[in-house]
Amino acid sequence: MLNYxxxxxxxxxxxxxAIASLINQLKAEGKKILSFSAGEPDFNTPDFIKEAGxxxxxxxxxxxxxxxxxxxxxxxxxxxxxxxxxxxxxPDEILVSNGAKQSIYNVAMAICNPxxxxxxxxxxxxxxxxxxxxxxxxxxxxxxxANSNFKITxxxxxxxxxxxxKAFLFNSPSNPTGAVYSKSEIIELANVLINKDxxxxxxxxxxxxxxxxxxxxSIGSIPELKDKTITINGVSKAFxxxxxxxxxxGSNKEIIKLAKIIxxxxxxxxxxxxQAAANAALNGSGxxxxxxxxxxxxxxxxxxxxxxxxxxIICPKPKGAFYAFFDVSSYYNKSNxxxxxxxxxxxxxxxxxxxxxxxxxxxxxxxxxxxRMSYASSMEDLIEGLKKLKVSLSKLS
Ligand SMILES: Cc1ncc(COP(=O)(O)O)c(C=O)c1O
Numbered sequence: 001m002l003n004y005x006x007x008x009x010x011x012x013x014x015x016x017x018a019i020a021s022l023i024n025q026l027k028a029e030g031k032k033i034l035s036f037s038a039g040e041p042d043f044n045t046p047d048f049i050k051e052a053g054x055x056x057x058x059x060x061x062x063x064x065x066x067x068x069x070x071x072x073x074x075x076x077x078x079x080x081x082x083x084x085x086x087x088x089x090x091p092d093e094i095l096v097s098n099g100a101k102q103s104i105y106n107v108a109m110a111i112c113n114p115x116x117x118x119x120x121x122x123x124x125x126x127x128x129x130x131x132x133x134x135x136x137x138x139x140x141x142x143x144x145x146a147n148s149n150f151k152i153t154x155x156x157x158x159x160x161x162x163x164x165x166k167a168f169l170f171n172s173p174s175n176p177t178g179a180v181y182s183k184s185e186i187i188e189l190a191n192v193l194i195n196k197d198x199x200x201x202x203x204x205x206x207x208x209x210x211x212x213x214x215x216x217x218s219i220g221s222i223p224e225l226k227d228k229t230i231t232i233n234g235v236s237k238a239f240x241x242x243x244x245x246x247x248x249x250g251s252n253k254e255i256i257k258l259a260k261i262i263x264x265x266x267x268x269x270x271x272x273x274x275q276a277a278a279n280a281a282l283n284g285s286g287x288x289x290x291x292x293x294x295x296x297x298x299x300x301x302x303x304x305x306x307x308x309x310x311x312x313i314i315c316p317k318p319k320g321a322f323y324a325f326f327d328v329s330s331y332y333n334k335s336n337x338x339x340x341x342x343x344x345x346x347x348x349x350x351x352x353x354x355x356x357x358x359x360x361x362x363x364x365x366x367x368x369x370x371x372r373m374s375y376a377s378s379m380e381d382l383i384e385g386l387k388k389l390k391v392s393l394s395k396l397s
Pocket of ligand 1: 174242
């Protein structure tokens with residue numbers, strides 16, 4: 001009898017992609033939905049980056065590039081890692097991929113064997129558990145909550161380690177919580193890992209969207225961890241380039257060599273045109289990035305103040321990314337007419353049907369008490385959305 005992949009039977013499709021499809025369907029049916037579910041900046045890609053892409057087409061940079069990435073982009077990434085992250089890499093220690101998602105996938109495939117364990121925290125980015133499972137490893141999840149600002153401690157990390165631990169997957173600033181680990185918190189985690197044979201995969205994709213004078217610190221810059229750290233970044237969030245699909249990894253050359261094998265037999269090089277655009281982005285002055293960050297900062301202050309003023313919502317102030325992640329469990333078991341809320345999915349369904357507001361249930365990120373609201377939306381929409389949210393919540397008893 002014909003059948004399908006056994007491995008895939010344990011992998012879930014991306015819940016955030018499913019929500020985006022539902023919203024698009026409702027919109028196509030003519031419903032006006034205020035969507036705060038986006039995982040991407042709402043700004044256009046800056047003109048100078050678009051122009052670099054157009055020029056690449058006009059210059060006929062439309063052929064395969066080296067699997068690893070163009071020499072120009074690789075050199076730019078090396079320079080970026082050195083000046084911004086205090087990380088030293090040689091050209092054979094960098095791999096450019098079709099988004100940071102592919103970079104993480106390549107690395108997981110390069111280092112994991114069946115039965116290995118990969119530690120990360122919840123709330124986590126939706127793809128982490130599924131990527132780990134695709135690599136035939138086992139996710140080991142450390143729970144956090146709003147009271148600890150959604151951060152783990154060194155003690156929790158130590159406890160989660162077993163002889164099967166292959167890697168610690170770290171994400172600061174975090175999607176979905178916006179939590180940012182300080183340098184001293186990162187050093188505490190690093191001290192747990194220094195004398196152990198454990199890889200560190202650090203996803204630094206939100207590095208540039210960071211507030212309140214916090215500074216991003218790359219765990220791989222700690223000399224004792226350099227050889228076992230794989231640093232992942234990309235242009236999607238910092239430069240509003242989600243559709244261009246460029247991410248990159250820097251690590252020791254053995255891991256990059258293996259990651260290249262996966263990519264070489266699946267997608268080959270990242271798009272030549274996007275690589276030229278990413279090269280321009282990373283060589284830019286940073287002006288556009290700062291403008292975008294300032295706008296996110298204003299919206300964050302507004303959204304968090306509003307959420308914190310609602311009875312029953314616990315919302316720590318995020319220090320990075322563009323999400324509010326808040327605990328709504330005090331609304332569970334409440335109802336409005338015959339609509340009863342008992343988890344994060346029913347909470348989001350209620351708001352979608354009662355107020356036409358789309359949020360993402362925390363269960364997608366491994367925390368069923370919470371909801372993610374993206375503030376990558378216009379201030380006008382955020383004002384209207386929060387007003388409607390308050391009205392809908394006040395009807396629950
Ligand atoms: C934490 C995190 N890592 C990685 C990615 C993937 O980014 P890219 O668009 O570069 O694949 C995302 C995108 O939402 C993310 O939130």
